[in-house]
Amino acid sequence: MSDQVLSFEDLTVDFEVGGTTHRAVDKVSFGVQPGEVLAVVGESGSGKSVTALAALGLLPSNASVGGRISFGGDDVLSMSRSELTTLRGRRIAMIFQDPVGALDPVFTIGAQLVEMIRTHQPALSRGEARERALELLRMVEIPETRFKYYPHQLSGGQCQRVMIAIAVACDPELLIADEPTTALDVTVQQEVLDVLLAMRSKISGSIMIITHDMGVVADVADRVVVMRKGAVVETAEVHELFDHPTQPYTQALLDAVPRGGLRAEAPADSASDTAPALSIEDLVVEYRGRRGRTVRAVDHVDLVLNPGEITGLVGESGSGKSTIGKSVLGLAPITSGEVRVAGQALTKASSADVRQTRARIGVVFQNPAGSLNPRATIGQSIGEPLAVHRGVRGTELRGRVEELLDSVELPRAWAGRYPHELSGGQRQRVSIARAISLDPDLLIADEPTSALDVSVQATVLELLRSIQDRLHFACLFISHDLAVVDQVCDRVAVMSQGRLIEQGDRESVLRDPQDAYTVRLLAAAPVPDPREQARRRGIRLAG
Structure with a gap:
């Protein structure tokens, strides 16, 4: 492995927690070739x-590392602290999953770029370092006028571009990107990946990208290492892996990637005198900004959801889709227009009527860890709406909680567990159980799977659809991913810059989009096919 940029030989990593040893990495061996993009894939855990952090000496003090890690022929595990400091940033750079969290909020992005450059290239003057920082911003397509901006003044995609600029500032031999696009919209994800690949040609280095998204792997990787439960289960060239996976786990990851056109067409709605589950008429939502300026988040939107129908509300971050959901829940101001739930107008109703109507709305948020009370058991969280709105107590409440756990395929015995004892997908199942506890007429699901591994996402989507088929509630499914929407929705409404630009049944919108923005969203959704991703990339570059 001496000709490889980075190599792992029988790497083991153990963590000592509460007197017990937990093995996180078990005899892992693979290497990164010069100039290649190597994808390391697998679910959370x-x-x-951990393998990547071991290569940089960034594991916590309770970690024990065995085996060998070589970088350019040097033994990383035997390096001193000063040698590791020189290695990081100068020869190996890392891009973390959360760019906003990785950037210092009290310094401008320009100051952070200059600091990185001067730390590893002390011979440069401050003026020369500033010119290099401006050059790097141009390389990642951030305007020079943003040089004095703070991280909170940039979008998530722009922050990730800044992180890429910082990472490549010293022309590293290896760039490690740890889930660099997980928290981004599909269109922004596409742009960040384009920038990342463009950087490879400019720094003449290798890239090791860590991800659970097989669509991203198909788009950028030359070779793939598949990990599961701390061990390598498969290694192959990217086309070979996608065409002929040898392991069931690899096939399961491929199968979990959302694809369009796999659901049968929903039956046509029959005529009914029943009021719509949700009716939004000429809705305008405005916020008071700085210096008295008004920011319009939702601009004259009309939308109707019929009983038993799932409508996907899609668009990029900032398009206004989540604000619509919040206005229905009373979490965003309604400037003008009307919102009705099961025929009840929320803007004109009394407080008692509004409270009664909102009890008929369930909600599933994007981050299940943040939406569940960490001090309450999952049984208490699921049962709380029943206790508050229906006065259910004692044995009846326990029985109903157990039935709800059954409905989301979680063991009844878990009612006494706390959220931190569950995985992300399990916590989202708890959120769904809580949301359906009052047999709602309307369920609002705001990006319910975007924070989950792709395989966990697939099971949660299947669960949500099966529960809806059984309970027949209407669902407003808010997402930026049209491929995901295609799996669960009957109708689709597309938003951009606060306006509803296209809506209709799923087939008409997703198979024959009329607006250029919808076409762009569809093209940005990753597919587990390296040849198709290469074709799309060629079209973008030619354009």
Whole structure:
């Protein structure tokens, strides 16, 4: 492995927690070739990020590392602290999953770029370092006028571009990107990946990208290492892996990637005198900004959801889709227009009527860890709406909680567990159980799977659809991913810059989009096919 940029030989990583040893990485061996993009894939907990952190000496003090890690022929595990400091940033750079969290909020992005450059290139003057920083911003397509901006003044995609600029500032031999696009919209994800690949040609280095998204792997990787439960289960060239996976786990990851056109067409709605589950008429939502300026988040939107129908509300971050959901829940101001739930107008109703109507609305948020009370058991969280709105108590409440746990395929015995004892997908199942506890007429699901591994996402989507088929509630499914929407929705409404630009049944919108923005969203959704991703990339570059 001496000709490889980075190599792992029988790497083991153990963590000592509460007197017990937990093995996170188990005899892992693979290497990164010069100039290649190597993807290390697997679900959360597979050990892929721990492996990368071990290469940089960034593991916590309770970690024990065995085996060998070589970089350019040097033994990383025997390096001193000063040698590791020189290695990081100068020869190996890392891009973390959360760019906003990785950037210092009290310094401008320009100051952070200059600091990185001067730390590893002390011979440069401050003026020369500033010119290099401006050059790097141009390389990642951030305007020079943003040089004095703070991280909170940039979008998530722009912050990730800044992180890429910082990472490549010293022309590293290896760039490690740990889930660099997980928290981004599909269109922004596409742009960040384009920038990342463009950087490879400019720094003449290798890239090791860590991800659970097989669509991203198909788009950028030359070779793939698949990890599961701390071990490598498969390694192959990207086309070979996608065409002929040898392991069932690899096939399961491929199968979990959302694809369009797999659901049968929903039956046509029959005529009914029943009021719509949700009716939004000429809705305008405005916020008071700085210096008295008014920011319009939702601009004259009309939308109707019929009983038993799932409508996907899609668009990029900032398009206004989540604000619509919040206005229905009373969490965003309604400037003008009307919102009705099951025929009840929320803007003109009394407080008692509004409270009664909102009890008929369930909600599933994007981050299940943040939406569940960490001090309450999952049984208490699921049962709380029943206790508050229906006065259910004692044995009856326990029985109903157990039935709800059954409905989301969680063991009844878990009612006494706390959220931190569950995985992300399990916590989202708890959120769904809580949301349906009052047999709602309307369920609002705001990006319910975007924070989950792709395989967990697939099971949660299947669960949500099966519950809806059984309970027949209407669902407003808010998402930026049209491929995901295609799996669960009957109708689709597309938003951009606060306006509803296209809506209709799923087939008409997703198979024959009329607006250029919808076409762009569809093209940005990753597919598990390297040849198709290469074709799309060629079209973008030619354009």
